[in-house]
Amino acid sequence: MLQQCHWLQSCVESLLILLYQKMHQKCKVENVKRYGGQVIWSEVTMQSRETVARKVQEDTGAVLIHPFNDGRIMSGQGTISLELLEQVPGIDTIVVPISGGGLISGITLAAKAINPSIRIFAAEPKGADDAAQSKVVGRIVTLSETNTIADGLRAFLGDKTWPVVRDLVDDVITVSDEEIIKAMQMFYEILKVAVEPSGAIGLAAVLSDQFKQSEAWKESNKVAIIVSGGNVDLAALWNSLGNNTSTP
Numbered sequence: 333m334l335q336q337c338h339w340l341q342s343c344v345e346s347l348l349i350l351l352y353q354k355m356h357q358k359c360k361v362e363n364v365k366r367y368g369g370q371v372i373w374s375e376v377t378m379q380s381r382e383t384v385a386r387k388v389q390e391d392t393g394a395v396l397i398h399p400f401n402d403g404r405i406m407s408g409q410g411t412i413s414l415e416l417l418e419q420v421p422g423i424d425t426i427v428v429p430i431s432g433g434g435l436i437s438g439i440t441l442a443a444k445a446i447n448p449s450i451r452i453f454a455a456e457p458k459g460a461d462d463a464a465q466s467k468v469v470g471r472i473v474t475l476s477e478t479n480t481i482a483d484g485l486r487a488f489l490g491d492k493t494w495p496v497v498r499d500l501v502d503d504v505i506t507v508s509d510e511e512i513i514k515a516m517q518m519f520y521e522i523l524k525v526a527v528e529p530s531g532a533i534g535l536a537a538v539l540s541d542q543f544k545q546s547e548a549w550k551e552s553n554k555v556a557i558i559v560s561g562g563n564v565d566l567a568a569l570w571n572s573l574g575n576n577t578s579t580p
């Protein structure tokens with residue numbers, strides 16, 4: 333979506349500044365710059381991100397559009413459900429990557445407004461499982477450290493996304509980086525689709541033992557998986573595949 337923002341910016345000639353944490357994938361940042369976006373760096377913590385964002389606003393008068401904790405972003409994400417349920421009737425379960433929860437909040441609100449019995453599962457990396465922990469303890473959990481190949485899924489829930497995740501998301505399925513890499517490999521080898529780790533996690537969740545051993549697995553006849561991003565850093569991909577290829 334970020335690259336589409338920059339494409340839009342190039343059309344309307346307005347200023348668009350993007351804030352990235354230092355560990356973001358090289359290719360994601362390069363693609364943004366290719367469309368003329370200005371990239372400003374923060375450290376790899378939410379606190380640093382928020383401090384830098386405030387400073388940019390003060391210095392430039394820029395308008396902050398939060399990537400997930402914003403009703404406009406959440407409702408925009410809801411259009412995914414509208415299209416999905418219109419184009420593919422009979423879906424009973426949707427599996428969605430989760431980070432700050434904007435994507436899943438919009439999808440959940442729209443899908444459950446159309447069909448309240450639809451099941452929504454969040455897919456989250458084990459190395460950044462704050463949403464799973466939040467659901468267990470009943471409040472927003474933040475982690476001092478995250479460690480996962482899914483670089484887009486390291487944020488924590490916000491005050492607007494948490495109530496939706498708490499009350500309407502049925503469960504969170506957590507998967508290891510190995511499972512994510514295996515799912516990425518399936519996207520490439522079987523579907524011929526370039527998917528980044530954060531985007532492949534939904535497939536990893538559906539193939540996981542946690543899902544297959546759940547009651548929901550038995551009741552799910554038509555499962556939709558949201559595949560949310562294709563910024564693949566090829567060098568990182570080769571490395572991760574090299575460490576995970578099984579020999580016959």
Ligand SMILES: Cc1ncc(COP(=O)(O)O)c(C=O)c1O
Nearest residue numbers: 431432433434435484530560561
């Ligand atoms: C590829 C990808 N998928 C899904 C998400 C999850 O988005 P959200 O923060 O709305 O949960 C992100 C977040 O940046 C992402 O980069």
